[in-house]
Each structure stands twice: as structure tokens, then as C-alpha cells.
Amino acid sequence: MASAIVVTGATGPIGRQVVAGLRDRGAEVRAVTRQADAAPATAGIRFVSAQAPFVDLLDGARAALINVTALGAGDPTADPEARLTELVAAARTHGVGHLVLLSSASAADPESPIGAGYRPVEERLAQFDGAVTILRSVLFMSNTAHWWSAAIQQSRTASAPYADVAVAPIDDRDVASVITAALLTEPAAVAGTHLLTGPALLTPRELVATIAEILGADIAFEDLPPDVVRGRLVGAGLPARAVDGLLRSFEYARLEPVAPSAAVQRFTGRRAGTYARWVADHLALFR
Incomplete structure (x- = not known):
């Protein structure tokens, strides 16, 4: 009887948390990882190469997590x-009954370059004759460390476009918990498309204010035009597509405001974590 749960992208930021969560629940x-030879031996976990054919990877599996990077997204x-x-x-071929996709909320936006990478995957999975769970996540709270940690550490400053456009960032630990629960739940009970958000709408200005409050320091905030931010980030070497995707996500939030969803609680039985809690747990990133 099929019993294994396959996790692609297993050593990535989300994947490794999912692997740990599944292991802890027996x-x-x-x-599945590109670095299978370097992965540490762990009881209950079998590391396998992402280069192997899926017909081998899914042999004996009952469910699988699909991460678009494991499909080669972003690799020319x-x-x-x-x-x-x-x-x-x-x-x-192997009768896998449940496929779970970690997707992006940007898939709902027809003009998003990020969404353009996810929609074909969602559409292809819709043709699968087993259960499919699509988890569309908004931006991770951890992204804010990439945006602001260096500037806050060095000069107690932060800048952003769309300073007063509200988003509902989610703790990546909650994303991993939802995926883990989805993979372990009766497929019919979780099939469909679910929007994953944090518990509250917050603007970039409010996010920085939260950091300042928990850090106990004054942080000067600068509202910048999107084209200025794009020039800076692309000039710093970030891929233009990624930058355009980030800026478009805020523009889309301005045009189509997101409402916080209860998906985290439905899947895990507890409320989604707040941004204040995430900052408190990662305060060293901003000191």
C-alpha cells in the first residue's frame, strides 16, 4: 500500500519545515532535493535526487508537494x-491520490509576471484525476527582512513604494504548517484552491512601525516612487522580472485589496501568527 509522502524542494525554506513537520507526525x-548527497541522514526521511525521473520519485507515494522550483522554474x-x-x-501510473501545490496569490492577477509562472501549473493540475490542493500564498513576512534588515541595522532607516497600500503578509512557518496538514488530511476534505494570508492588513509604513516598536528604536521611513525602487533594485543586480513581480503585487493589492483569510486556522486549528510575533522571534535580523 502506498505510504510515502513526497516533498519536492525539500531543503528550501518552506520544504525543510514541511519535512520536519511530517517527520514529527510520524x-x-x-x-526530493538537488543536494541529496549532502543531506544529513535522518530517521524517517529518505533524501532522493531531484534529477531522478518522477516515475521513480512517486513510486509508492500517496501524496506529493509540488514546488515550482523543483520543476525547473527560473532555470533557463x-x-x-x-x-x-x-x-x-x-x-x-502509481495511483498517487493527492497533489498539493504551493502557489502564489499573484496567480489571480493576469498582469503579474510572478502569476504567469504559476497559472500554467495550476491549469495543468486541474486535469489531474486525483485530488488537487492549491495553496495560494501572499508574500512571506520573512521577505521584509530582505527588504529592510540591512538599512535598519546600518542607519535605522527603511524605504518602500506603495507605503500606504495594505497587504496581509503571512508567517512562512504558518505556510509550512498548512502544507503539512494538507498532506496528512483526507484529500477530499482539502481539495480546491485556498488563499493563505496573515491575520491582518498592514501597509509597508505600518510594518516598519511594528519593527521600530519591538526593536525599541526610531526608524525613519521614506516613501519612494515605484520607478525609483525598480531602478535601485535592478541596478543592484536583482532580476528585473522578480522586481516587476514584487511591485505589481503591491499595485494589484491597491486595485484589488485582499481580505485576510481563515485558511491557516481551518487547516491547522490555530490562528495565523501576527507580524509582531514574527518580528519578535527574528529581532536579531534588525538589531
Whole structure:
């Protein structure tokens, strides 16, 4: 009887938390990673190479987490569409009953360059004849450390575009907990598309104010035009597509405000963590 749960992207920021969560709950985990040889031996976890054919990776599996990076998204030498077709065919061959996709809330935005990478995957999975759970996450709270930690540490300053556009960032630990719960739950009970958000709407200005309050320091905030931010980030070497995707996510939030969802509580039985709690738990990033 199929028993393994396959986790692609198993050593990434979310994947490793999912692997740990499944292990702690007694599941048999097959962790797919590009660095299988370097992964530490762990009881209950079998690390396998992401280069292996999906027909081998999914043999004996009952459910699988799909991470788009594991399909080669962002790799100019890869063919994500072919890899996804291979995955779905292998799932059918082995009778895998449940596929879970970590997607992005940007998939709802037809003009988002980030969403453009997720929509074809969602559409292809819709043709799978087993249960499919699509988890569309908003931006992670941890992204704010990438945006502001260096400037806050060095000069107690922070800047951002769309300073007063509210978003509902989510703790990546909650994302991992939802995925873990989805993989362990009866597929029919969790099939469908779910929006994952944090518990509250917060603007960039309010996010920085939260950091300042918990840090116990004054942080000067500068509201910058989006084109200035784009020039700075692209000039610093960030991919233009990624920068455009980030800016578009705020523009879309301005046009189509998101409402915080209760998905985290539905899947995990507890409320989503607040941004204040996330900052308190990661305060060293801003000191």
C-alpha cells in the first residue's frame, strides 16, 4: 500500500519545515532535493535526487508537494512544462491520490509576471484525476527582512513604494504548517484552491512601525516612487522580472485589496501568527 509522502524542494525554506513537520507526525517522508548527497541522514526521511525521473520519485507515494522550483522554474535550461507533464503522468501510473501545490496569490492577477509562472501549473493540475490542493500564498513576512534588515541595522532607516497600500503578509512557518496538514488530511476534505494570508492588513509604513516598536528604536521611513525602487533594485543586480513581480503585487493589492483569510486556522486549528510575533522571534535580523 502506498505510504510515502513526497516533498519536492525539500531543503528550501518552506520544504525543510514541511519535512520536519511530517517527520514529527510520524509520516514516511521522501525528500526530493538537488543536494541529496549532502543531506544529513535522518530517521524517517529518505533524501532522493531531484534529477531522478518522477516515475521513480512517486513510486509508492500517496501524496506529493509540488514546488515550482523543483520543476525547473527560473532555470533557463529547464523545461518546467515537460517536467510537470512527467509528474502528472507518474502520479497516475502509481495511483498517487493527492497533489498539493504551493502557489502564489499573484496567480489571480493576469498582469503579474510572478502569476504567469504559476497559472500554467495550476491549469495543468486541474486535469489531474486525483485530488488537487492549491495553496495560494501572499508574500512571506520573512521577505521584509530582505527588504529592510540591512538599512535598519546600518542607519535605522527603511524605504518602500506603495507605503500606504495594505497587504496581509503571512508567517512562512504558518505556510509550512498548512502544507503539512494538507498532506496528512483526507484529500477530499482539502481539495480546491485556498488563499493563505496573515491575520491582518498592514501597509509597508505600518510594518516598519511594528519593527521600530519591538526593536525599541526610531526608524525613519521614506516613501519612494515605484520607478525609483525598480531602478535601485535592478541596478543592484536583482532580476528585473522578480522586481516587476514584487511591485505589481503591491499595485494589484491597491486595485484589488485582499481580505485576510481563515485558511491557516481551518487547516491547522490555530490562528495565523501576527507580524509582531514574527518580528519578535527574528529581532536579531534588525538589531
